Amino acid sequence: MLHDSAVNYFDSTDNIAINTQDKTSTMTQPIISVDSKKIPFQEHHNTLLECIESANVEVHYHCRDGYCGACRITLESGEICYPNGEPLAYVGEGEILPCCCIPKSNLTLSID
Numbered sequence: 001m002l003h004d005s006a007v008n009y010f011d012s013t014d015n016i017a018i019n020t021q022d023k024t025s026t027m028t029q030p031i032i033s034v035d036s037k038k039i040p041f042q043e044h045h046n047t048l049l050e051c052i053e054s055a056n057v058e059v060h061y062h063c064r065d066g067y068c069g070a071c072r073i074t075l076e077s078g079e080i081c082y083p084n085g086e087p088l089a090y091v092g093e094g095e096i097l098p099c100c101c102i103p104k105s106n107l108t109l110s111i112d
């Protein structure tokens with residue numbers, strides 16, 4: 001497990017570790033599965049939405065900051081977190097707001 005004050009994410013079930021500051025540690029990118037695409041969440045992606053957009057997957061959005069709920073999608077499997085705190089927009093059971101979350105593990109997403 002990673003231990004320092006850098007931004008670390010670790011998921012023991014998927015054995016994924018990311019350290020955004022220490023380039024010498026284990027760097028395994030979470031893989032985002034959506035439709036038939038497998039998209040690596042890369043270090044320069046600030047949010048899950050940026051990652052999805054990088055693969056030209058169309059996701060509705062408006063505020064891009066967790067207020068409007070326009071980007072709401074279904075998380076089929078995996079874990080995410082909201083690094084800036086829980087968003088204000090309503091999020092139903094099994095739904096996430098990709099504009100303000102990042103993956104903690106590989107994810108499978110469903111976008112209507």
Ligand code: FES
Pocket residue numbers: 060061062063064065066067068069070071072089097098099100
């Ligand atoms: S775009 Fe507004 S909550 Fe995501």
